[in-house]
Structures are given as C-alpha cells and as structure tokens.
Amino acid sequence: MAANSHQAGDGSSAKGSIFNDPKVRGYIYQIVLVGGLVYLVWNIVQNTAHNLEKQNIASGFGFLDNTAGFLPNQSLIDLSATSTYAEALLAGLLNTLLIAVIGIFFATIVGFVMGIARLSNNWVISKMATVYIEIVRNIPLLLQLFFWYFAVLRTVPHPKQSLDFGGGFFLNNRGFFMPKPEFGEGSALILYALIAAVLGVIIMYRWAKKRQMATGQRFPVFLTGLGMLIGLPLVAYFVAGMPITYDLPALKGFNFAGGMKVIPEFVGLLLALTIYTGAFIAEIVRAGILAVSHGQTEASYALGVKPSHTLRLIIIPQAMRVIIPPLTSQYLNLTKNSSLAVAIAYPDIVSVGGTVLNQTGQAIEIIGIWMLVYLSLSLITSMIMNWYNRSIALVER
C-alpha cells in the first residue's frame, strides 16, 4: 500500500485519479494560466482595436515610413530633412544605448572606488565616501538631473567667450567641441594594426598566465599591452603616410561649426546618472566586501601579501559573487532612468518617441515601441550579467 501511493506520486502508476498527480496538476495549472493570459491579451487587443475604430482614430505602424520633419540635436546616424519617423526613432534608440553604456561604465568605476573608499582605514576618505553616498542616494534623480544640467549650463560661457583649450578644443554652453578626425586613403591599415594589437594582447595575457602558473614568474602584462595597443597603430599611421586629417571647429555666426561636439544635455544626463547610480553601486560593493570573511584578509596578510594585492586578488573576486546580482539591477535601473532625459532635452528614445507620438497621434504604437525597447534592453543586460555571474561562480569540486 505504501509502495503504491509512492508510485502514484511518481506519476508512473495509473492507480488513483490522474489529477492527484502533482506533475499533471502542475501542467494543468500552467495551461490554464497561459490560456487565461492569452485570452486577456486577446481581449485587450480586440477592445482597443474596437474603441479606436469607434473613435475614428487611425492605427497601425504605417506612419513609420512618413517624413519626420524634425531632427534630434544629437544623432549617431546621418539624418536629413527627409528622414522618416523610423529613422528618427532609431537615432533616439542609439542615443539611449549610448548614454546607458557610457553611464554604466562610469557608474561602475565611481561605485567601486566609493564602495572601497567607504571601508578605508583612512578616516577622511571613508567619511567623504559616506557623505557622498548618503546625500546622493536620498535625493530624487530628477532633481539631481536639473541640478547638474543647469549647473553645467550656468558656469560655462557663451560661444563668443568660449574656453579655448588649444588644438581645436573649445567649451561653451552649446557643448564641448573637438577636432573631428577624417580618415583618408590607407586608414584601413591602422584599423588592421589595432585589431592585430588586440589579438596580440590576448595571446600575451594567456601566455603570461600560463608561464606564471608553471614557473611563478610574473610578466608586466599591463605595460606591454598598453605599448602594443598604442605602438602598432602608431607605426601603421606613419607607414600609411599619415592619412588622418582633422576637421577643426570654428566660430561661425552664433556657434561653432565643424568638428565633433558633445552636447550639454548629454553631459548633464551622464553626470546625474553616473553619480546617482554610483552611490547605489558603492553600497553594493561595500556589502559584497563585508560579506567576505575577515579571516581571508588576515590569512592573506599572514602570508605576507601586500594589502593592495589582497584586495584585488583575494577579497574582490570573492565579493563579486555577492555583488553581481544586485549590480545587474543597478545597470537595469540606470538604463531605464535614462528616460528622464526628456526633462533636459537629451534626444533619447522617449523624447524622440514623444515628439513622434504627438505629431502622428499614434499613442498605442509608440508606447508599444517604448515597452519593447526597454524590455529588450533589460533582458539583454540581464543575460550578459547572468552569463558573467555563472562564469565567476564558485565551482565546487
């Protein structure tokens, strides 16, 4: 009898009702749930379509091929007067990606430095980090955004009194201007040299690691790598006959023309996102380091390892396992928070989409695009971070 009921639990016996089988029941619940969700979504779509039709509101994605008639003031792709809404939205998406990637990069640096600084034995350093973290974490991002944007704007001069850093670098309240490289014939050689240098660094790193494992001798990987990365393209540059020329920005009418420019909206948004998210990352880093048993530090010191090496080679690698999952959340937050850009005129996907929405009135379609964009970005970020998390996870032997 006891054996029988055990078998029924496994689902391998037909004895008793099939609904008592937890496995089957699990499937049934899931089918019911999926069915319910499908019905709900179908219902929403039907209702929306019906209501739109009843109110004579046009719908569909056909509007994407129409001429946009406006240009974002920063674009990574070439836009012209005849660009379509689809191209304008793409430019907005790329602007979102740009701020997210650069923001994540700097926020990580700020976060790690501040997180470690807060644990420093130096009273001044640790208190400074504490003050930064506590102030920044407790002020809403939007206020910080306005603060940085308008602070950045008010301190820099008008174009006619631009700060001149020499060599074609200028700063004024329209942006930071710099020379724009123009690649002439033979520039491809420099690119090849750069690729070769990157490959060379990877090979050298592997070789140095192997040698250290085998012989215990260390090789100056960082300096040699840096030398290769700078040296090889430089040699290629001269071999190809110096093909790169520069387009210098110059004052023309109201503003500088030519060259490359970083708009103040970008700087304001980047500062706000970096400093805000950095404070949260700092706390995560601190928690991660504190999670590593102090015995590890003591053991390391007892072996005569330098404090900086202890931190870099023993504490941080173990702390990373605690740090990565909440760090992923902060990366997602930063990406999503970049949508506040609309408040300070940085043309991200929300800002550009909002303009398109108002010009075409296609609210549902635009909101659909926004949702799809942020969902995709979040899933991709999580995927990369989860992959990294798995790769550094503790491997039990």
Next chain:
Amino acid sequence: MKKALLSVLMGSAMAVGATAAGAATLDDVKAKGAVQCGVSQGLPGFSNPDDQGNWTGLDVDFCYAVSAAIFGDASGAKFSPLSAKERFTALQSGEIDVLPRNTTWTMTRDTALGLNFAGVNYYDGQGFMIRKSLGVSSALELSGASVCTNTGTTTELNVTDYFRSNNMELELVQFEKADEVVQAYDSGRCDVYTTDASGLYAQRLKLTNAADHVVLPEIISKEPLGPVVRQGDDQWFNINKWVLFAMINAEELGVSQANVDEMKESSNPAIRRLLGVEGSFGENLGLGNDWAYNVIKAVGNYGESFDKNVGPDTPLGIARGVNALWSKGGLMYAPPIR
C-alpha cells in the same frame, strides 16, 4: 486558488471592456455635475492658476462659458493641466470632456486623431524671441542658432521647415515642459525661443529681465487655436461650437456682461434670439433657452474675455490684430443665431 486566479482574469477583462468612452457627453457632464476641461500647465493669459489657485485666461473663460451654458453658472468648470504630449490622449480616452488648450487646428488632428475642432478662439502664428544684445532684427539671420522649444507641438515642424526652406542651419533643443524651455533659454543654452507668438509674450514675463528680449517680426506659420472635442458626439460638438459663436456674436451685437440684463428688453431680433427671448435655439442644443444669456452673464462676450486676459491693458499687452471682429478688419466671424 484557481478561483481567485479566474476572478482576477475576469475582472481585468471586464475592466478593459468598460473603458470605451461614452458618446453622450452632455449626459455624462450633467451626471457628474461638472465639465472637465484640459488646459495648459500654466500659460499666462490663456490658462494660468493665480496665487489663490483660481484658473484665469482666455481658454479657461471658454470652459467657464461651457459650464454656464449647461449649468447656468461658471462653477461647473473643472480643470486638468496637461502637457502638449498628453492632451489628445486625455481627450480621446474620455478623461476630459473638452480641450481648450491653445491647440492648433491641423488636418491630421481633425481627421486621423478622432477629434473635432469647435472653432478658433485665438488666431496665432509661430514667432521667435531672441536677446536684444545679439543684434538680430530678422528671423532670416538665425542660421546656426540653437533654438529651444517644447516637444510634441506643431512648432518643431514649422521651425524645421522654415530653416530648411531658407537654407539655414538649425540646432533644435526640445524640452518636455514650457517652464524648462524658459529656464534653458534664460540660462543661455539657446539663442532663440520659438513657439506661438502669444506664448512668447506670455513666457517672456517669466524671464529674469523681460525687457532684454525681443520678439522678431516674422510669423512663420498659421496657428488657429481653439477648443477640441471628441468625434462622434454631434450634440456635444454643437454645444461647444455655439458657446464660442455666442460669445463672438454677443460682442458684435454689443451685448456685454454689464448690459446683458437690459439687453433682454432689446427690440433687436438678433439680440432677442441670442438671449433666448425669442425662439428655442437653446433647446435645439439640448440646453435651456437662456444658455447664451448665462454664458454672457458669467464670462462676458469674446472681446471682454480677450481684453481681460491678453489685451493691451494686461501684462501680455497683445493688440486685437487679426483677432478683432470681422466688422473691424479681423478674422472673428460667427455664423448667425437664427
């Protein structure tokens, strides 16, 4: 647990089913006891809350007038401040009943968005404001300038078209809210502030030193501004249309807030029809016959509303110009009540 899940699903499905906006807006408004108007988030002269939190302005007056036509007094007017981006969705979804929010009448909005424009309560055009110190006297000298404006309006299209057709370089900086545009312009981020000329005069009042700024003479577009309603409710459309016409007709006939009671005794048949002494024009709208009388009693005629909110004696100091009556060389022309 399954039951709970099902009831949640059913509940959400029904909630979705119930959101369709009803057609009989007048009945809804009467049932609510108030007409919900979408207005700007603060544009002096058009819709702006004063220091006691009371809304004033030309657009707000229209809302008071609609309330008076339905309920007999202005107290049934309720206001929802909306950004340019939110306004049409709010109207389409039934969150507001009418949108008197300095909104330009364009073909797309009138056709593809399921909206109807009830008329024009202000004939406007897009202009440029710039610092006097830059020494610019014409919009054609603006090539290469940074131009600040709001997102989600017709202005960004007009300015792009204008710069393109005159072969001029443009850097367009678009903010979500008018206040942010003012702040950015004031701090020197932009050389130029562009929006409807009426808006420029209104926003100039918010600058640190209003006298340092000048509105350039070029008007680059036609911006007929007027109240908007949803398509598909002819009765509600008629009410809004005729409230506006009644105010314009009242000015033409010399009926004002002060003399409206005496005017009831007038022998002029046009005035008698307007004030409901003769005929049943109000009933045809689904309102009382004294609908127009109530409108004029509560907010006055169009000219009075104009003078009080944006006219030469207000801080905005806008001349009647094209907004004068047709009989005085302007564009304000209302069909007769008969």
